[in-house]
Amino acid sequence: MSNFLKRTLTGIAFSAAIVFSLLIDLRLFILLFFLITLAGMLEFYKLSCLIEVRPNFVAGLIAGSVLFLSSGLLALGYLKPNDMLLNLITMTLPIIFEIYRKSKNPIANIAYTYRDWE
Numbered sequence: 384m385s386n387f388l389k390r391t392l393t394g395i396a397f398s399a400a401i402v403f404s405l406l407i408d409l410r411l412f413i414l415l416f417f418l419i420t421l422a423g424m425l426e427f428y429k430l431s432c433l434i435e436v437r438p439n440f441v442a443g444l445i446a447g448s449v450l451f452l453s454s455g456l457l458a459l460g461y462l463k464p465n466d467m468l469l470n471l472i473t474m475t476l477p478i479i480f481e482i483y484r485k486s487k488n489p490i491a492n493i494a495y496t497y498r499d500w501e
Contacts, residue, residue, distance in 0.1 A: 413455035420451055431495050436488070438495040442480040449473045 404411040424447050428440050450470055456462045477496040481489050 409459060413459070417448070417451055417455065421448065427498075436495045437484075437486055437492050438498075439477045439480045439484070439492060442477040443496040446473045446476045 400415060401412070404415045421444070424444055428438055428443060431438050450473060453462060453467060453470055457464065457467060477493055481493050481496075484492075486492055
């Protein structure tokens with residue numbers, strides 16, 4: 384099977400999953416995008432290690448997951464806007480974790496940890 388055909392079939396499957404989840408339930412849609420976001424974060428952290436930058440894998444995954452899920456829960460009405468203040472604490476996790484790691488380039492590590500959240 385050619386690379387083009389694999390990518391085409393994967394794109395069709397992802398598109399169908401997105402449309403299906405959107406038609407079924409908003410919670411399913413948010414869960415699907417959370418899983419896609421989690422897979423994207425894992426891939427980014429693996430690739431960033433190839434260029435000798437060591438983003439904080441655990442803190443990045445925790446903070447990114449909390450930010451995404453809290454936004455989804457706010458959109459669903461399960462959280463109030465005041466509850467989003469928890470995100471401020473979560474966003475400082477990579478900095479706090481990096482303070483206790485012994486690395487030769489901590490600023491780049493923090494930057495790459497935050498870079499994945501876009």
